[in-house]
Structure formats: C-alpha cells, structure tokens
Amino acid sequence: MYNIGILQLTQNLDDAVNGFKQGLAQQEIAANFHYLNADGNIDLLPDLAIALAQQKVDLIFACSTPSAQAAIELVEHIPVVFTPVFDPVGSGLVNSLALPGGKATGVAGMVPADAKITFIQRLLPAARTLGILYHVNDSNSIAEVENFRKLENSTFTLIEIPIHEAEELSNLPDLLPINLDVLFLPIGRIVEENFATIVYYTDTINIPVITSHAPNVPAGALGALVANHHQLGVECAAKAKEILSGTMPASIPVDTVKIPEILLNDFAAQNLGLNLPADLVAEAKEIFE
Known part of the structure; x- marks a missing residue:
C-alpha cells in the first residue's frame, strides 16, 4: 500500500485528480491518498507541500504549475508527477520533455x-x-x-x-x-x-x-x-506506476496532449x-x- 500525496491549486482540476485515481486503480496500485487543496491561494502551496512530505508520501501528484513547483522545491527527494502544466520546460520543472532530468515528470496540458x-x-x-x-x-x-x-x-x-x-x-x-x-x-x-x-x-x-x-x-x-483533464490524470497514473516500480522520473519523458x-x-x-x-x-x- 503506497502513500500518495495530491497537491491541488483549485477545485477546477478535480477531473485530473479523479482521472489519476482511476488510472491507479486500472494499474492495480493500492494507495492511501493525502489530499491538500490551496483553494486558489498560490502562497499556501509551499506549506502544503511540506505537510505532504511530513506524511512520508511515496509520490506527489501535483495539479497545476505552481503546485508542481512547490513539490519539487521540497528538500526531500519525493518524486513528482504533474499535470496539466502548460510549459514544463519554461517553468523550470524539467530540463526537456524527452529527458526531464530531475525528480518530476508528467503530462503537459497545452494543446499545440x-x-x-x-x-x-x-x-x-x-x-x-x-x-x-x-x-x-x-x-x-x-x-x-x-x-x-x-x-x-x-x-x-x-x-x-x-x-x-x-x-x-x-x-x-x-x-x-x-x-x-x-x-x-x-x-x-x-x-x-x-x-x-x-x-x-x-x-x-x-x-x-x-x-x-x-x-x-x-x-x-x-x-x-x-485537453481532457480526466484523461491527463489517467496518463499520469501510468507514469506514477513506473516511478513506484523503481524508475527514476528523470528518465521518464513528459507526454503532451494527444487528442484535444x-x-x-x-x-x-x-x-x-x-x-x-x-x-x-x-x-x-x-x-x-
């Protein structure tokens, strides 16, 4: 049984969270979820990320760019899976889509x-x-x-x-x-x-x-x-499975929207x-x- 943190900026991203949970169930991954929502207040996200780290979570699913930034800035080496981040490279979350190079990967949400x-x-x-x-x-x-x-x-x-x-x-x-x-x-x-x-x-x-x-x-x-946020969440669950199975997020490519x-x-x-x-x-x- 894994402990998975969910760090969310607003309720507008509930579809992504639901898709992520559904995807984990489809991957037959059992998890306890620790869910924290900033209710739109970006300034709360760093403290919420720290609170998740204190729960000893195995992974953080971060919904939104600010959520993902707060999660990767934790001193603890907790892997992060993000969506629906528009610009993962420009926002400093990854080095490149093909080779993220850090402790985060995910599915970008920008339609080309x-x-x-x-x-x-x-x-x-x-x-x-x-x-x-x-x-x-x-x-x-x-x-x-x-x-x-x-x-x-x-x-x-x-x-x-x-x-x-x-x-x-x-x-x-x-x-x-x-x-x-x-x-x-x-x-x-x-x-x-x-x-x-x-x-x-x-x-x-x-x-x-x-x-x-x-x-x-x-x-x-x-x-x-x-993008369909629910589908992005489902696709993120597949990346979470790779990480929980031992693959480092640094080597898991960031995907993009396939069917807008x-x-x-x-x-x-x-x-x-x-x-x-x-x-x-x-x-x-x-x-x-």
Whole structure:
C-alpha cells in the first residue's frame, strides 16, 4: 500500500485528480491518498507541500504549475508527477520533455498552437485578423504567445494585445484594433479572473472569443480546443506506476496532449450571427446552448 500525496491549486482540476485515481486503480496500485487543496491561494502551496512530505508520501501528484513547483522545491527527494502544466520546460520543472532530468515528470496540458490555429480556421473560415490578449507577467500566457509567434501562417494576421494590469481590461474597446476578426485568450490567471469583463466588451462589438480555458466557453466564449483533464490524470497514473516500480522520473519523458477536445457555445454563435460548422458540431465534446 503506497502513500500518495495530491497537491491541488483549485477545485477546477478535480477531473485530473479523479482521472489519476482511476488510472491507479486500472494499474492495480493500492494507495492511501493525502489530499491538500490551496483553494486558489498560490502562497499556501509551499506549506502544503511540506505537510505532504511530513506524511512520508511515496509520490506527489501535483495539479497545476505552481503546485508542481512547490513539490519539487521540497528538500526531500519525493518524486513528482504533474499535470496539466502548460510549459514544463519554461517553468523550470524539467530540463526537456524527452529527458526531464530531475525528480518530476508528467503530462503537459497545452494543446499545440498549430492545432488551435486550424481549429479557429475551421470555426471562423472568413476570419483574417487574429488578436491575442495576454498578461505580460503570466508565464503560461507568454509560452503560448511564443508558440503562436513561431508559426508560419498565411491565413491570419497576428496582432498581440499585451496588458500589464487587470485594470486595463476596463478600457478593452480602446485596446482592440478596429479590424479585428477574432480574439484568442491564452491560459492565464488575470484573463480568466476577468473573463466576464472581456466577453462583455467583445459582445458589444461583435468579436468572437476563442479561449484556452474550458470554463470560459459556457461563460460566453465561442469555442475552445482543450485537453481532457480526466484523461491527463489517467496518463499520469501510468507514469506514477513506473516511478513506484523503481524508475527514476528523470528518465521518464513528459507526454503532451494527444487528442484535444472541441467545446462550442451555440448561444454565443447565435448572438454573433454565426452558424457553427456542421463538421465541428459533429466532433464537439460538448456544445453549450
């Protein structure tokens, strides 16, 4: 019987935890779970990680980048399996995806930028100008913006819309270029916490919003291409089994999202005067109305 710690930033990641537990059961791994949740307070995570270490856990399953960072900073050499971390290399969790090199591995949660571009093209075939609204101090947002910059794409003109403070969003109509066809929101705390403000203003000027944060779709975004957090948790369980069987996490490659899911909002489409493409409707995991 293993002792496994679960370090979670928010309840929004419950699906990953449930998938991880299901995956362990499928792997026939019996475990006692020590579960600690920071309820969104990042500052609590280091102390919660210490509390898990004091429970003598054999492994920590860390949900979110800050959770994983707090876990690997423990002086104890407790292996860490993480998800749905967007940028494991850029956040300092691993040296590379192929060869992590430390005491952590896992499954990254960022859907590749080229897949998102293709999704936006399919959803909005007439769009030509794509804006990316992001907070300049959010590492996850910066990572995704950089991935978009690297793409050679002839369909969209890419316009970056950086913000430094949440208060700037109250002036969003002045920040958005007049010729904008669609606004993309990378994952990021400031943007997510102020999504209601963003969608209020974009609705008034009839700009569709595509997001990286799944809960934004039922809240008014037109669509998203996202990872299935439950499946990420299941895949993390397989890595946990390797570690518990004696393999060092340093040599276990970090996986990436294999089959992203389509989320659509038909109510938002109707408000924008758009018809959701039939092929995307057929492929969608969920359509909100």
